[in-house]
Amino acid sequence: MNKIGINLLIIEDSAIIANxxxxxxxxxxxxVFNVTFAKNCDEAIHKIQRIKTQVVLLDLQLPISTNERYICGEDLAVLIRKESPSTNILILTSITDQSRIQNIINEIHPEGFMIKSDIDGIDLKNAILNTFKGKTYYSKTIEGYTRKTFANKITIDDFDRQILYHLSMGEKTKNLSNYIPLSTRAIEVRKTKLKNLLDTNNNENFNLVKEAKKLGFI
Structure with missing residues (x-):
């Protein structure tokens, strides 16, 4: 079987990690990966501008460029998006600052974003394979941050929280009016709204409760 050739640029200042x-x-x-390495911003800029790559593995903490215009991996990611918009960017970092990570996601939209301590070799291979399928891959810490950010954009009131709580305790919808001063019809309307907000299309209460717990509503 013929193998697929992929040009891969690894931007990482640690030779041990890069290898x-x-x-x-x-x-x-x-x-078959045709691998090129860059250990600082200057080397990375040179190779980004001269080598066509399909995938870049990018660290965020790197020695800055000599002209001090590129001081970290975010700057290189912006350059990659400008020079080669179709290149898949997978960020691997030890940085865990939530606001910085969210800013990078909003600005760069990387195809992969992983905290190094979250992943092993299998995760890295899965991340690469996901990008080939047009999917994104976030490690567990990054997923947690994005869920919290998503949750912060959703507004629910006390009645919604009571509905979610009693459903999580196993109560049936028809019995919720015994605990909440709303009609059964009003409760059903609110449940539908919650399913839409949490993007839960399944009619099962279990899935609604599961998503609500992920987002910290109950």
Whole structure:
């Protein structure tokens, strides 16, 4: 079976980590990675502008460029989006500051975003394979941040929270009016609104409760 050739740029200042990424990805069957390395912003700029790559593994903490215009991985990601919009960017970092991470997601929209301590070799391979399928891959810490941000944009009132609570305790919808001063019809309308807000299309209460717990509403 013919193997797919992928040009991969690894931007990482630690040679040990960069080579570990290369070795892990070499285990993916049916794919041959043509790997190029950059260990600082100057090397990265040179290779971003001269080598066509399909995938970039990008660290955020890097030695700055000599002209001090590029001081971190975010600056390089902006350059990649400008020079090669179709390139998949996978960020691997030790940084866990939520506001900084959310800003990067909003500005760069990386195809992958992973905290190094969250992942192992299998996760890295899955992240790469997901990008080939047009999907994104976030590690558990990043997913947690995005859920909190999503939750902050949703407004629910005390009645909604009571509905979610009693459903989580196993109560049936028809019995909720025993606990909440609303008619059964009004409760059903609110349940429908909650399903739309939480993007839960399944009619089962279990899925609504599950999503509400993920977002910290109950």
């Amino acid at each position: 570990a990424y290369k070795n892990i990805l070499s285990e993916i069957t049916n794919v």
